[in-house]
Amino acid sequence: MMSRNSNKSVLNKFKYEVANEIGVPLKNGYNGDLTSAQNGSVGGYMVKKMIEAQEKQMAGQQ
DSSP states (O other): OOOOHHHHHHHHHHHHHHHHHOOOOOOSSOOOOHHHHHHHHHHHHHHHHHHHHHHHHHHOOO
């Protein structure tokens, strides 16, 4: 089982990958210059990708 720090690290890496993929200039540290729409789009797209991955996994198990 993964530790909390390991889970946090994986999610953090995923967040930056998604931000890069959708063109949001997310950087390590302060990101107060980004709009709430930009930040929200990163979180929303992360959820979308996680749901898609789970659906694919569940489809393969049937």
